[in-house]
Amino acid sequence: MPPSDLEFYDSVPISDNFLRLSDPAQFTPLPDTWFLGVADIVDSTGEVARGRYKTVNMVGAAVISGMINALGGRVFPYVFGGDGAGFVVPGQDAETARETLASLQNWAESEFAITLRAALVSVVDIRAGGRDLRVARYAPSSGVDYAMFTGGGLAWAEAQMKSGHFIIQQAGPDAQPDLTGLSCRWSNSPARHGQIVSLVIQPTSEASEADFSALAQSVLSAAEGLERAGHPVPSKGPPMRWPPPGVDIDAHVSRAGRNLIVQKIRLTIGNMLIGLLFKTGIRLGQFEPNHYKEMVSRNADFRKFDDGLKMTLDCDPATLEQITRMLEQAQAQGKIRYGLHAQQEAMMTCFVPSATRDDHVHFVDGASGGYTQAAAAMRA
Template identity: 90%
Template structure:
């Protein structure tokens, strides 16, 4: 593989303006030699109806944390979708991606009785099918940046995975991906201005890139009028309660084959100590609790482009009406499909390599169905 291909993502410019990324010219084509991995949960709608959306989010985020750890922390583009995830890596890492996705499927079944499906396809095959895969990087803070995808390749790969044409079989039942750093110890963030709105917008085949760019800019411009552009996580960080609401899920994620009850007790003690630090604001070594909470909010991934536009917004009724009216008109003209799901709280799933640095990532979704429910509305 040419060095320029393996180092491609390092050369992609990083933007601090999300609105600018509605312009397709900001996206760079991935090399043909790269591969795209996709994964999602079978019957996520049913899992949500059974009250398991926090678990669904955790399994979706596990795809990203498993790959980050498998690649030793090397940067690569990924996107969180609520009930799944997508990522791209150089072709030389295809074996690692395949083995990690296989292990994740077995782990999800063993720990949560959830069926995770996964697929892997080359970027060259995506282009041979008439789609493209282009990427951009958006930095919500100086600590992290998130990948954005366009070109139709991600949606095409997901369809191929669901049809079984690029499926990866699960590994053995004892397979254990490395999920170090994955957690969900924060409490949900209640809406402060109306409702937490999860929104999924996708262009149709009749929509040109310019059409969708213009619509995205209009929707984002309306959302910019919201407090902090609709950011659903408080500026000083999300709330924390004891016992933490996701401790059972965290225990399944972090036990790595150890006794589940022992791991849960260990996490309860750990969370109690962490909670005391956050409540008192006392600095412990290099860990400064108030700074960390502010960075959690700043780093939160509450909007993204992934062959469409997804947002989780704290939205007032008037702004929601404006956005909905615009989307209804665009859908009536055949330019887009969209789905919207409103709820009272936002939730977060986190990957924290180290609490001592600012590179922790936080995936935001609605707390009662979020993106998965919005996508189900769109499909219906």
């Protein structure tokens, strides 16, 4: 592959101003030689209705952690969607992506009885379908940055996958992804200013990029008036209680063929020791608990552009009314579709390659369905 393709993502500018990314000019077209991987849970709305929203988020985040580990930690663009995820890799990594997605399907079925649907689409096919795929990078802190997408290509690929095109077949029972670093040991963060609002906004075919950019700027400007722009995770980090609420799910994720009960016991004991460190603030080697908790909050991925705008906000009633009024007006004009789901808590699913570095990533969603429920409301 040409060096320009291998080095492409490193050359994409990193912005620390999220509002600025409502401008489509800030996005860079992906090379034709790259491939987009998409995955989502079949009947995720039903899974949420059965109380499995934490499991839904874990399986969605596993798509990203599985790819990060498969690529040896090499940086590539990805986005978390609640009940699934999307990512883009150079053509030389397409087969690795295909194998990883196939093994993730087997893992989701065997560990959780969840059907994970997956597809791999070339950027050439996306553009032949009349859409584009452009990317930007947003850094919420000095430790991490997250990819943002526009151009309609991600939404188009997801629609194609749901129609049965570009589908990846599930791997055999022996195939297992490497999910090292994936966990959900934090407790939920309660709303402090009203409700935790998960919001999904998508432009229609009637909306120009300028139309959607103007609306996104208005919505984001309203959210900027909230404490920390509506960040749902406390600045000193989320709460941690013992026993951790996700230990059963963590055991399924990390057991790698080991006995499930034994793995659950190991995790429970390990989390008790970690909880003591966080409670006392005692430093252990290079691990500094208070700094880590602050970085968890700073690194949290609570808003994103992915052919639309998604946010999970700690929102007061007046701001929620203001944002809803904007969205209702734009929807009445045929410019957008939107869905909103309010709940009392936010939750996180985490990927931590090393607890002594600042590059750990934390995916935020509402704790009672979040983006999945908001998307269902949008479709309805």
